[in-house]
Amino acid sequence: MTYIVELVILFVVCDLHRITKSLLKKYGVRPSRRLGQTFLVNCNIARRIVNTLGLDCDTVLEIGGGLGALTIFLARHCRYVVSIEIDKRLSLALRERLAGFDNVDIVCTDFLLMRLFPVDYIVSNVPYSISSQLVLKLAKKPTFKSAILMFQVEFAKRLLAKPGTENYGRLSVFVNLFFKVEKLFWVNKKNFYPVPEVDSMVIRLFPLNPDFKVPLNNLERFTSYIFSQRRRVLKGVLKRLGYLEYVYGLVPEYTLAKRVFQLSPQEILVLAEYLWERGAI
Ligand code: SAH
Numbered sequence: 710m711t712y713i714v715e716l717v718i719l720f721v722v723c724d725l726h727r728i729t730k731s732l733l734k735k736y737g738v739r740p741s742r743r744l745g746q747t748f749l750v751n752c753n754i755a756r757r758i759v760n761t762l763g764l765d766c767d768t769v770l771e772i773g774g775g776l777g778a779l780t781i782f783l784a785r786h787c788r789y790v791v792s793i794e795i796d797k798r799l800s801l802a803l804r805e806r807l808a809g810f811d812n813v814d815i816v817c818t819d820f821l822l823m824r825l826f827p828v829d830y831i832v833s834n835v836p837y838s839i840s841s842q843l844v845l846k847l848a849k850k851p852t853f854k855s856a857i858l859m860f861q862v863e864f865a866k867r868l869l870a871k872p873g874t875e876n877y878g879r880l881s882v883f884v885n886l887f888f889k890v891e892k893l894f895w896v897n898k899k900n901f902y903p904v905p906e907v908d909s910m911v912i913r914l915f916p917l918n919p920d921f922k923v924p925l926n927n928l929e930r931f932t933s934y935i936f937s938q939r940r941r942v943l944k945g946v947l948k949r950l951g952y953l954e955y956v957y958g959l960v961p962e963y964t965l966a967k968r969v970f971q972l973s974p975q976e977i978l979v980l981a982e983y984l985w986e987r988g989a990i
Contacts, residue, residue, distance in 0.1 A: 725750040725778055729902050732776050732806065736798045740903055744796060745836025749778040749859075751900040758911060759786050761857050761893060762830050770853070772820045772833035772843065775799055777806040779832060784810040791828070793820045821846065831856035834909075840864045841880060844914075848887040849925060851916030858912050859896065865910035873971045879936045883929065885974040886921075888914040921978065923985035931981045931990050939970040947980075955989045956980060 729748045733740065740746040749755055759782040762769070766787040774780050774792035776799065783790045790813045794800040800817035807813045816823075821842055831853045835843055840860055847856055860868070868884050869892055870876035884890060893911040898904055921928065938946045944965040947953040960983070964976050972980075984990040 725752050725755075726902060728806075729776050729778070732802045736802045738796070738798050738802070741796070743838060745773070745838050746775065746796070746799075747834075747837075747901040747903060747905045748775050749834055749900060750902045752778070752782075754896055754900055755779050755782045757894070758832065758857055758859065759783055761911075761913065762786060762832070763854075766829050768828040769830045769832055770826075770828045772831065773836050774803045774815060775834070777803050779834060780807060780813065781810075783832060784813050787829075788812060790814070791816060793818060793823065795819050825850045825852050827852045829854050831858075833857075834859045837861055837864070837905075844868070844880070844884055847914065847916075848883060851887065851918060853916065855916075856914045857893070858914065859909050860912060861905070862895070862908045862910045865892070865912050868912060872973050877970055878939070879929075879932050882932050882936075882972075882974045882977050884914075886917075886919060886928075886978055888916055890914055922982045923978075923990075927985055927990045928978070928981045931984065932977055935969050935972075935977070940968055943967055943969055943972065952984055952989055955987045956983045959983050 729750055740748070755778050758779060768789045768791070769783050769787045771780055771783060771790060771792040774794040780790060780792050780803065784807060792803065792813060792815050794803055794815060794817055797817055800815055803815050807815065821839060825846070831847065833843070835858050866876045867878060867880050868890050870878070870881045891913040893913055896909040896911060898906070898908045934950060935943070935946055944953065946969060947956065947965070960980060964972070981990065
């Protein structure tokens, strides 16, 4: 008997495509590109994402709750869920969808403006338009054990890129200094409504809680300066920026002979720390 009840519940909960469309209609929402509103409509993917969380999941913060495709599974898995949703109408729809759960708080606000608080995990099907800002925000205040984030593949590739490769850039440097980045799995674009132009990838970030000598803003600015000339040889780039005299003799010649996009995150950090200590940046 309980088995049949479970099956019925599973069917109702999992018919995400139908639920998504009917909630959008009921709340008069036309999915907004600007807000990255592409809703997950395959509950197996939602379940798979939530299963990557430890069984110790006490508190979880979801960014961009949407119509609750992930929120429902989070609510079953974790003791307490806070789901952030910027769109007022969606936050109302989300409330309706989660009505049966008393362990979920839905907050209608902009994630980029909110103050982060300690949680076990962060989970998000990340709105494309805020991907970079979201990652940088998490890097600056890593108040969580790990973050499971679904990004468009192109963006995920930038997080995973190794030095010397095409996708390697400022973002890769920054993220790899702050997190251990792990690729989890690929998600076909057909699993979303409306169907986006590209596939997605689920990534896990483990905060490294590094203790840098250089303030983040200076590190960020220095990295963006040198990456504006990514194909040039470092020595020439530093010379043009007036930085070479500060680091000459301190960094090995083979580092100076590399092109900017071949430098490892660690090499860039060391350079920035030297420059900071000498008051150059
Ligand atoms: N988690 C849902 C929805 C993903 S779509 C699912 O997987 O189906 C991304 C959601 O993030 C949208 O609901 C969008 O309205 C919301 N969003 C976009 N920008 C946001 C921001 N700055 N802060 C909070 N939510 C945001």
